[in-house]
Amino acid sequence: MTALGFLYPGHSAEDDYPRIEQLLGSDIRVEVVHTDIGEDAHRVDALREMGSPQRLAPGVEELRLGGAEAVVWACTSGSFVLGWQGAHEQVRALARSAGTPASSTSFAFVHAVQEIGARRVAVGATYPDDVASLFAEFLRAGGTEVTGVRSSGIITAAEVGTWQEAELFALARAADDPDADAVLLPDTALHTAAYLPQLEKDLGKPVLTANQVTVWEALRLTDRRVNAPQLGSLFTREPIVQV
Known part of the structure; x- marks a missing residue:
């Protein structure tokens, strides 16, 4: 069993995750922990606060205690608004706190x-x-x-x-x-x-x-590859060898 952990902001489309877990049809466990988003607004200042360490820390701890083998911040805008370097710093902090590989939907x-x-x-x-x-x-x-x-x-x-x-x-x-x-x-x-x-x-x-690549990213972090045609071509293609 591979346990994947996701920090999901608020409540909007989190039901995509149990659906994806079912479509994977494998020994994959998907655990979603909801984070406190503060103000629900697609505005740069609000998005930066949404992805701040203090907002994510309780969820990271819950996933760590639950045995997650990888943690992904399941929020695109709450990571890319930090810029390339800032988003890297965000996931490095997640990895340190979780004690596991970590990423975000933007990098996914x-x-x-x-x-x-x-x-x-x-x-x-x-x-x-x-x-x-x-x-x-x-x-x-x-x-x-x-x-x-x-x-x-x-x-x-x-x-x-x-x-x-x-x-x-x-x-x-x-x-x-x-x-x-x-x-x-x-x-x-x-x-x-x-x-x-x-x-x-x-x-x-x-x-x-977003939710598709987020789960795929967690699988990538745990070196798992699952063929799941109902999740699109990302889950059916052989990896591209970069030259």
């Missing part, structure tokens, strides 16, 4: 893009323009070309959590770019786990979503 996207061999990506963000642009900057710092960013201007994770299939597909289609090798949907408040194969079929290319 960078690693997942590399895994599928995508050079250029399009972004469909629920965030306001300024926050969405920071995610694009983070991807570029990680060596990925961003062909375009579509932002939806949603202020709260609570509102994103109410989105259904129609809103999800509309965002993905609006974000898609013929020059992009993949489409990225970066909000962990967005329900996507039930729709990954349909999204990829609809767009005709890989689609990486």
